[in-house]
Amino acid sequence: MRKLFVAIAVALISSRGQAQGALSLQGLGYPTGELSARAEGTGGGLADFDALSLVSPASIAGVGSPALFFQYSPEFRRVTAGSNTAKTTTARFPLVVGVLPMGQQWALGLSSSTFLDRSSETSLVRTLLVGPDLVDVTERNKVLGAINDVRLALAWAPSPVFRIGVGGHVFTGSNRITFSQLFPDSSKYVSTTQTGRLSFAGFAGSLGLEYRPSSVIGFALSGRKGGDLRAQSGDTAIGSARLPDHYAASVVYDGITGATISARVAHDAWSSLSTLSSSGTKAFDGWDTGVGAEVTGPRLINRIIVVRAGARIRTLPFGFNGEKVSEKSFVAGLGIPLTRDRASFDFAVQRANRTTSAAVKETGYILSFGLRVSP
Amino acid sequence: MRLSSFLLRSFATAALFIAVSSCSENLDSSGVCAVLCPPIGGDVQNLTLDATTVELDTTVNALSGLGTEPSLLLASRGDTLDTRVIIRFDSLPTTFVPVSTGTSESITSVDSAYIQLRVDTLSIKGGGPYTIEAYDVDTTANDTSSAAVLALFRPDRFISSQLLAREDLKDTVRYYISNAAVLAKIQSGVRFRVGLRLTSPLSSQIRIASAERGFPPILFFRATPDTTTHPLQVIPLSKTPTGDPIVAGHLTDYTVIAKGPPEAPPTLLAVGGLPPRRVYIRFDIPASIVDSTTVVRATLLLNQISNPALDPTETVFILPQLVLAGKVVSDPAKAAQIVADISSDTLKVRPGDEGPTSVEMARAFAIWRTQKPDTLPRAIILKTLDEGDSPLEIRFSSSDDVIAALRPRLRISYTSRVPLRVP
Numbered sequence: 001m002r003k004l005f006v007a008i009a010v011a012l013i014s015s016r017g018q019a020q021g022a023l024s025l026q027g028l029g030y031p032t033g034e035l036s037a038r039a040e041g042t043g044g045g046l047a048d049f050d051a052l053s054l055v056s057p058a059s060i061a062g063v064g065s066p067a068l069f070f071q072y073s074p075e076f077r078r079v080t081a082g083s084n085t086a087k088t089t090t091a092r093f094p095l096v097v098g099v100l101p102m103g104q105q106w107a108l109g110l111s112s113s114t115f116l117d118r119s120s121e122t123s124l125v126r127t128l129l130v131g132p133d134l135v136d137v138t139e140r141n142k143v144l145g146a147i148n149d150v151r152l153a154l155a156w157a158p159s160p161v162f163r164i165g166v167g168g169h170v171f172t173g174s175n176r177i178t179f180s181q182l183f184p185d186s187s188k189y190v191s192t193t194q195t196g197r198l199s200f201a202g203f204a205g206s207l208g209l210e211y212r213p214s215s216v217i218g219f220a221l222s223g224r225k226g227g228d229l230r231a232q233s234g235d236t237a238i239g240s241a242r243l244p245d246h247y248a249a250s251v252v253y254d255g256i257t258g259a260t261i262s263a264r265v266a267h268d269a270w271s272s273l274s275t276l277s278s279s280g281t282k283a284f285d286g287w288d289t290g291v292g293a294e295v296t297g298p299r300l301i302n303r304i305i306v307v308r309a310g311a312r313i314r315t316l317p318f319g320f321n322g323e324k325v326s327e328k329s330f331v332a333g334l335g336i337p338l339t340r341d342r343a344s345f346d347f348a349v350q351r352a353n354r355t356t357s358a359a360v361k362e363t364g365y366i367l368s369f370g371l372r373v374s375p
Numbered sequence: 376m377r378l379s380s381f382l383l384r385s386f387a388t389a390a391l392f393i394a395v396s397s398c399s400e401n402l403d404s405s406g407v408c409a410v411l412c413p414p415i416g417g418d419v420q421n422l423t424l425d426a427t428t429v430e431l432d433t434t435v436n437a438l439s440g441l442g443t444e445p446s447l448l449l450a451s452r453g454d455t456l457d458t459r460v461i462i463r464f465d466s467l468p469t470t471f472v473p474v475s476t477g478t479s480e481s482i483t484s485v486d487s488a489y490i491q492l493r494v495d496t497l498s499i500k501g502g503g504p505y506t507i508e509a510y511d512v513d514t515t516a517n518d519t520s521s522a523a524v525l526a527l528f529r530p531d532r533f534i535s536s537q538l539l540a541r542e543d544l545k546d547t548v549r550y551y552i553s554n555a556a557v558l559a560k561i562q563s564g565v566r567f568r569v570g571l572r573l574t575s576p577l578s579s580q581i582r583i584a585s586a587e588r589g590f591p592p593i594l595f596f597r598a599t600p601d602t603t604t605h606p607l608q609v610i611p612l613s614k615t616p617t618g619d620p621i622v623a624g625h626l627t628d629y630t631v632i633a634k635g636p637p638e639a640p641p642t643l644l645a646v647g648g649l650p651p652r653r654v655y656i657r658f659d660i661p662a663s664i665v666d667s668t669t670v671v672r673a674t675l676l677l678n679q680i681s682n683p684a685l686d687p688t689e690t691v692f693i694l695p696q697l698v699l700a701g702k703v704v705s706d707p708a709k710a711a712q713i714v715a716d717i718s719s720d721t722l723k724v725r726p727g728d729e730g731p732t733s734v735e736m737a738r739a740f741a742i743w744r745t746q747k748p749d750t751l752p753r754a755i756i757l758k759t760l761d762e763g764d765s766p767l768e769i770r771f772s773s774s775d776d777v778i779a780a781l782r783p784r785l786r787i788s789y790t791s792r793v794p795l796r797v798p
Contacts, residue, residue: 020798021404021411027798074393079407086406089399122412123405128419130672130788139416142402177795181416183671187720190737192669196795231797238796278796320411334386347390360410367393 027318041333042292043310286315501579687727
């Protein structure tokens, strides 16, 4: 009886779902968050104060010295649906940042970050009537690519108390799609392969403010106003939507010696992307809340290690079967200075649970390796 | 301090290992597809196009001329089939070099003359004994005239005969021929053209490899009784027709049909047989199907007519091929020679069977889609896999059949292109 119930549930779910093989890959894909490994290590709490994250253009004013930053973030994902399990490994390079201070008060930053990553591959066996015969046809769908956020930011810090920054964003990228229908007997049937490329282009502007009334506490506000995002298949426009508006507020507390405690709350109006969907995939506005701490840790080989920990909860943009998918993450991380502080290495490990009301569970371990160099 | 260093190095090593191991992506989440991956492609549409789709179906000759067959058929099948084999040795040696003297001498004697035949032992019919008679079939008549050659299988042209038991028919058979006949041809400086005829108390058939297959019959003889001198060997050669070396090459050895199996009525389609024939079928397929859909399966539905005349239970393999000849080649017989493979699979039928059968031809659509009908007519041919080698003929109802359901039809299964969009 229980097996029958599961079978019926699975059939109902599959009849309406999306062929992307994971809760986090619905719609246009998974939002990486555009956070550096340091900000990720604090659950996103430090993101608005972190010059290497892409959320607040004001933060680059605090970079101190010219910096190049590169981040690698593989994700090891496990999706469970009933008795079925899929394990995947996704290699992402979600962040490249260059920041250049100009004098004491100004800073210019150029950065690129993965906004929505849709890389996935699925295979489904269907039984179809071909001529007089019932044939098992394997449908293989592979999607590679992402929408990226390229930002040029300018920040001004007239005093240590106040910083302001503006950013211009270009959202660009593509999804390369390969869809194959594979038939079993090549002497009778011809398997088919269809390829396509969806290109995206859009613009947005962002503004960030940072205010530190004292040496122990700071506040930040940031926002990004989305413009149009157009999607094309080859030369043909296939739809457009508004890039989601994003607003965030953060607080950081340095009142404990050797420790920085931070918290952040952000809102993303992801629903503005719904109009881009061809199959009615629903996108949900959602909150992204994180809290974390960065603590001066042990000294190893004459280097002071920074230890970080945090937690984060957010709503993913695209729902599954019309329902929200939420993600809860616990993060830990390290920061290690290298070569007399002219470089640093940041590491974060994140365990993310993604759930919805459907009988599907997803767990992802995201490891982030960030290397900052000050040339 | 040492512990700190160890921890840092261990961490760095672990991080490096994880980073490297994660470089090889594995995006495949098919394990949960039962839940998370509903179908993307639509259902397959099945459509049977009736006989009006067949614009032209006809039977045409298969080969481009006499002697192009890959094997020589020596058959004595009672009233049904009688075929002879002609081998031309238009150039015979007149001198040889004995080992004893080392100098060239004229041939004055012939000993142990035989023609080496490569026999397809799997295709032998009849239990024997087999008598193979040799005749002198040299004539000045038209080279391609079968009647003129057949008329020379008469007593005054008889050369010799050899009786062979079934167990004598191995891969290589020595057919001994009159030494005197060979010597006479050498000394008179004329060509030696041999006609072979098979007789047997039972319905019999022997298939011999031809020059077209790379294993021509070869004439061997000794010009001296001294066995230390190697025997001379003569490769078949035809000096006629002069000025046409290609046809002459085909005529070095060939099969001539004294009596062929009864031809199929003109209202039927016939594949195979002797002389071999092909079926040419040209379709009028809506462009909307060829151009705008992806055909995943296409089946030519045929109705087989029983042909019990010869080996009705023997399997015949039929191969569909794509006609490459453009519309400018209006003669189906010529167009049927310009073809390309579309399938490695064959249709297996038996001449005596009857009823519906089908030929798979989906790959033709993939090629048709790339060219306009003027450049690449929507036409295929059907041929037997052992075309020219086997006398067996398969027959099908044509579009002239009075019963519409028995005429050739085309069943097509296709999918439409999936719009690859944002999900």
